[in-house]
Amino acid sequence: MKKFVRGTAIVGVLTLAVAACGSKPAESGPSGGSDNKAFKACMVSDSGGFDDKSFNQTSYKGLQDAVKAKGLTEVKAESKSDNDYPTNMTAMVAAKCNVIVAVGFKLEDATDKAANANAGIKFAIVDSAPAKPIANVKPLGFNTAQSSFQAGYLAAAMSKSGKVGTFGGVKIPPVTIFMDGFAEGVAYYNKQKSKNVTLLGWDEAKQDGLFTGDFEDKAKGQNNAQNLITQGADIIFPVAGPSGLGGLQAAKASNGKVNAIWVDTDGCESAAEYCSVLISSVKKGMDVAVQDAITSVVDNKFDNKQFIGTLENGGTALAPFHEFDSKVPAELKTELEQIKTDIIGGKITIESKVQPKAS
Incomplete structure (x- = not known):
């Protein structure tokens, strides 16, 4: 495990x-x-x-x-x-x-x-x-690699510069699982569309990339995002908690040139001040899982079997597009839904080695 x-x-x-x-x-x-x-x-x-x-x-x-x-x-x-x-x-x-x-x-x-x-x-x-x-x-x-795969495909499809970027807080599995999925989604887009969108900030094969070193320092997050933007990335995927908010600040400061995809929760709800630059978010149903775990103790139904949130059970998902809804082509929305179906059905296999497995 x-x-x-x-x-x-x-x-x-x-x-x-x-x-x-x-x-x-x-x-x-x-x-x-x-x-x-x-x-x-x-x-x-x-x-x-x-x-x-x-x-x-x-x-x-x-x-x-x-x-x-x-x-x-x-x-x-x-x-x-x-x-x-x-x-x-x-x-x-x-x-x-x-x-x-x-x-x-x-x-x-x-x-x-x-x-x-x-x-x-x-x-x-x-x-x-x-x-x-x-x-x-x-x-x-x-298993946020699943929804991050969708996010990577979305980012690659929406990029105008042909470069997208990601950075993490600390190099630990709950962070790199997002980055792995994102990388695989970009690669899948390139394969399906015969494109060559470049991912900056993470090399899944080497498990090496760009990190702030913590989850608190927004200035570090902003610097990392600006580093990616300077290299040409026009869509940023911060996986760094509050530090990642610095990445959203960098995107917002670009005056429409750079956008982002948030993680863990729907950023348009949790960080509404940045909704104008958020194409979508990779949601992680921690609230529902935590509530269910607590309720199971209250109701004397507790067990120690591991819960794994997936696309299939709704434990992770791609959030609505909010202000970008009219900007995301209908064809792309259909493709993202098909990717979800294919991941659930096993037609698409996520390769990330840090995906949680049932105990």
Whole structure:
């Protein structure tokens, strides 16, 4: 099983007497009466924070949806750096959480240790899986290579310069899986159309490319995007969380010459100020997966079988075109739908080696 991790503050209304490296741990109870108000649904973010307009924010929405639907008490810990993960996880255990959701691959070690030491608590982790299954850990994986393949094809088809670019935050599987799929989609377009659109920023064969080195620094993201733009790329695919927002800034500053495709969530919803440059987004259904995982614990239906979001089950998808809807040719829309059908049916095989596999 390929492993997928990610960023310290614990936030809510009733502050707990537990210290963390970031904000103090806290709880938010349901607004009305509920038989489930004693149930604590908890979450630890990675260093990107809950307002990253991407990965953590979408996962947090799943926690909020579960709390609202089931009348639970919410406890959350927002990590400010990678050093905060063990501290925040320990704080969640001390808070007597019923279920703890870890957002990302970089929380893997802290989650595994906490789960093995606390059999009475259920855990779920986004974009990762234990090396060996743990009875009380539910892995939540997403095959975003599939929808990124569509995004690569879309970018190649929409490019006017014949060059598109991508960059990542950190070179880890949850990032490179997007870049792999994107690269394969560009290559598929070239093969189908006898074109030669160039991809800048990622070489799938060498597993080498352009990265900011973190998920927080927007200036680095803007510099990476500008690097790609200087080389001629007119469509940018940032896979870098908040750092990637810098890429959108660079695209917006081009005054219509450069556009982008966002990741994790529909960028026109999470980062609406950049919708004018977003052709589409590669959506990752972390909110639904997180809500389902929490609900399964509340309903005593928890299992540790890995969830894998795909094009087929809606766990990943290409977002609407929004302001670009009239600019994307009808023929291209039809081709993208056919690609989806062919991926689901096995006619198109994604080669990325970091695709999650069922445990």
